[in-house]
Amino acid sequence: MDFKNIIIELLSNYVLKLSESEMEEILEIPANAEMGDYAFPCFKLAKTYRKAPNMIANDIGNDIQKDITESDYISEVKIVGAYINFYVNKEKYVESILGKKGSLYNTTTDGKGKTIVLDYSSPNIAKPFHIGHLRTTIIGNSLYNIHNHLGYKCVGVNHLGDWGTQFGKLIVAYKLWGSKDRIENNGINELTKIYVKFHEEAENNPELEDEARAWFTKMENGNEEALELWQWFKDISLEEFNRIYKMLDIRFDSYAGESFYNDKMDAVIKDLEHKDLIEVSDGAKIISLENENMPPCLITKKDGSTLYATRDITAAIYRKNEYDFEKCIYVTAFDQNLHFAQWFKVIEKMGFGWHDKLIHVPYGLVSMESGKLSSRKGKVIYLEDLLKESVEKTKKIIEEKNPNLKDKEDVANIVGIGAIIFNDLYNNRIKDVVFSWDKVLNFEGETGPYVQYTYARAASVLRKAEYSVNNDNINYSLLTNELEFALIKTIGRFQNVVRQSAEKLEPSFISRYVVDLAQDFNRFYHNCPILVDDIDIKNARLALVNNVKEIIKTALSLLGIKAPEQM
Numbered sequence: 001m002d003f004k005n006i007i008i009e010l011l012s013n014y015v016l017k018l019s020e021s022e023m024e025e026i027l028e029i030p031a032n033a034e035m036g037d038y039a040f041p042c043f044k045l046a047k048t049y050r051k052a053p054n055m056i057a058n059d060i061g062n063d064i065q066k067d068i069t070e071s072d073y074i075s076e077v078k079i080v081g082a083y084i085n086f087y088v089n090k091e092k093y094v095e096s097i098l099g100k101k102g103s104l105y106n107t108t109t110d111g112k113g114k115t116i117v118l119d120y121s122s123p124n125i126a127k128p129f130h131i132g133h134l135r136t137t138i139i140g141n142s143l144y145n146i147h148n149h150l151g152y153k154c155v156g157v158n159h160l161g162d163w164g165t166q167f168g169k170l171i172v173a174y175k176l177w178g179s180k181d182r183i184e185n186n187g188i189n190e191l192t193k194i195y196v197k198f199h200e201e202a203e204n205n206p207e208l209e210d211e212a213r214a215w216f217t218k219m220e221n222g223n224e225e226a227l228e229l230w231q232w233f234k235d236i237s238l239e240e241f242n243r244i245y246k247m248l249d250i251r252f253d254s255y256a257g258e259s260f261y262n263d264k265m266d267a268v269i270k271d272l273e274h275k276d277l278i279e280v281s282d283g284a285k286i287i288s289l290e291n292e293n294m295p296p297c298l299i300t301k302k303d304g305s306t307l308y309a310t311r312d313i314t315a316a317i318y319r320k321n322e323y324d325f326e327k328c329i330y331v332t333a334f335d336q337n338l339h340f341a342q343w344f345k346v347i348e349k350m351g352f353g354w355h356d357k358l359i360h361v362p363y364g365l366v367s368m369e370s371g372k373l374s375s376r377k378g379k380v381i382y383l384e385d386l387l388k389e390s391v392e393k394t395k396k397i398i399e400e401k402n403p404n405l406k407d408k409e410d411v412a413n414i415v416g417i418g419a420i421i422f423n424d425l426y427n428n429r430i431k432d433v434v435f436s437w438d439k440v441l442n443f444e445g446e447t448g449p450y451v452q453y454t455y456a457r458a459a460s461v462l463r464k465a466e467y468s469v470n471n472d473n474i475n476y477s478l479l480t481n482e483l484e485f486a487l488i489k490t491i492g493r494f495q496n497v498v499r500q501s502a503e504k505l506e507p508s509f510i511s512r513y514v515v516d517l518a519q520d521f522n523r524f525y526h527n528c529p530i531l532v533d534d535i536d537i538k539n540a541r542l543a544l545v546n547n548v549k550e551i552i553k554t555a556l557s558l559l560g561i562k563a564p565e566q567m
C-alpha cells in the first residue's frame with residue numbers, strides 16, 4: 001500500500017482529464033508539513049478546464065472533501081489557493097512505512113532481466129591516478145550500486161587507456177633515459193618523469209616524434225619487443241591502480257581496455273566504408289559531421305593508426321553484442337562531451353537503433369582550496385596520498401574525541417575514505433568540486449562523517465537496548481508526534497529517491513537524502529527519549545531507530561561508503 005497511489009486513485013475519480021501517470025508527475029510532497037503530506041497543484045489543469053487554477057482547486061477539493069469520510073487513509077483535505085492539500089491518516093501511514101518488515105530498503109525488481117553496462121574510472125596506463133580520476137571512479141561505482149539495488153544486472157567496465165601513440169613515446173623515452181630498477185621501484189612516477197622528458201626533448205629534436213610513431217606502428221604490427229615493454233608498463237600501472245581500488249573497495253567486472261579492440265576495429269572500419277560514411281582527407285579516414293555542426297570524427301590517421309573514437313565505436317558494438325545492454329553509461333569529465341557526441345552520432349549514422357541507449361554522464365572538475373591542480377608541473381595530487389592523508393587526519397580526530405574506541409584503525413579507514421567519497425558525491429555531479437579538508441572532515445556538517453556518526457549513534461542505542469528485530473507487537477500508532485512523523489515521512493521517500501537517482505544518473509540525490517534522514521533522526525533522538533519505562537513506546541521507538549539505521553546503511557552502501565557500528 002502506497003499513499004501516493006491511494007491519493008492518485010482518489011483524485012482520478014474527480015480529475016477525469018488527466019491520466020494517472022500525469023497526475024503522479026504533478027503530485028508534490030510539500031517542504032512544509034503544515035501544507036499537508038501531499039499536495040496537488042492545479043495550474044496544469046487550467047488549459048484543459050478553461051478555468052483559473054484556484055477555481056479548479058476549489059471545485060475538485062470541495063467534491064473530495066464531501067466524500068473523504070469514506071477513506072481510512074486520508075484524514076483531511078484542505079484547499080489553499082491553487083493547491084489541494086492532503087493530510088494522511090498518521091497511524092495508517094506510519095504502519096504502511098514501518099510495517100513492511102524491511103521491504104523498503106530491500107532490492108526492488110525494477111531492472112529485472114535488464115543489463116546496464118557502466119564504463120568508468122578507465123585511467124590511462126603510465127599516467128598518474130590523480131584526484132581528477134577520483135570522480136569518474138566513485139560516480140561510476142555509485143551508479144553501479146544504485147542500478148544493482150534496483151535489480152539490474154550491472155557490468156562494470158574499466159576501459160583502460162592502454163593503447164595509442166603515447167606508448168611509442170614511452171618506449172623511446174625508456175630506451176633513451178629509462179632504468180628498469182627505477183621504474184620497478186617508483187612505478188608510474190618514474191614513467192611519468194621519462195614521458196615528460198620526452199616532450200621536453202622533442203621540442204628541440206622532432207625526430208624523436210618520428211621514432212615514437214615508428215614504435216607505435218611496431219606495436220600495432222605485433223612486434224614482440226614493443227609489446228613486451230607495453231605489457232610491462234601496463235603491469236606496473238595496474239599494480240598502482242589496484243592499490244587504489246582496494247582502498248576504495250571498488251571492483252570491476254571487466255578490464256577490457258582500448259587494446260582489447262585491436263583485432264576488432266578492421267571489421268568496423270570496413271562496415272563504415274560499406275555504409276559509405278568514410279571520407280578520405282589528406283590520407284586520413286574521417287566521418288563528416290558537418291550537418292550536425294560538429295567537427296569530423298577521426299577514424300584512422302594517414303599512417304593508418306586508429307584513434308580513441310575508433311576504439312570507442314568498436315567497443316560499443318562489441319558490448320551491445322556481448323551484453324545486449326539496456327543502457328551503456330560512460331562516466332567522464334565534461335571536457336569529453338564533444339568526443340562522445342561525435343561518436344554516438346556515428347553509431348546512429350551506421351543505422352544502429354540502439355544509439356540512444358548510449359549515455360554520456362559528464363561531471364565537473366575538482367580543485368583544491370589551497371591551489372589549482374596541475375598535471376604538468378609535477379604539482380599533481382596523487383589520489384593515493386590524498387586517501388592516506390584523510391585516514392591519518394581521521395585517526396587524529398578519533399584520538400581526540402574517543403581515544404578508547406575499539407578497532408580504531410578500521411574506523412579511521414571507513415570514515416577517512418568515506419569522507420572523501422561523500423564530499424565528491426554531495427553535489428550535483430556537473431558542478432565543480434572544491435576540496436577543503438575542513439569541509440570534508442567536519443563531523444557536524446553535511447558530510448560523510450556526520451552521517452556515519454548518526455549511524456553509529458543509532459547502532460549504539462540498539463546495542464544498549466539489546467534490540468532484536470521483532471515487528472509483530474509494535475504499536476505504530478505511538479509514533480505520531482511531529483518529530484517521529486517527520487522522520488517516518490523521510491524514511492518513506494527512500495525508494496523513490498533511489499529510483500530518481502537512477503533515472504537522472506545522480507548519486508547526489510542519495511547523499512542529500514541521507515543527510516536529511518540523519519538530521520531528522522538527530523532531531524528525534526534529542527527530543528524523544530527512547531529507552532523509556534513504557535515498554536510499548538520503547539519498542540516502537542526502537543523499531544523506528546532500527547529502520548533508520550538500516551536505511552542509512554543501505555544509502556551509504558549505494559554511494560560506496562561503509563557504516564561503522566561504533567565511532
Ligand code: ARG
Binds near residue numbers: 159
Ligand atoms: N581513458 C580516458 C581518460 O582517462 C577515459 C575513458 C573513458 N571511457 C571511454 N570509453 N572513452 O580520459
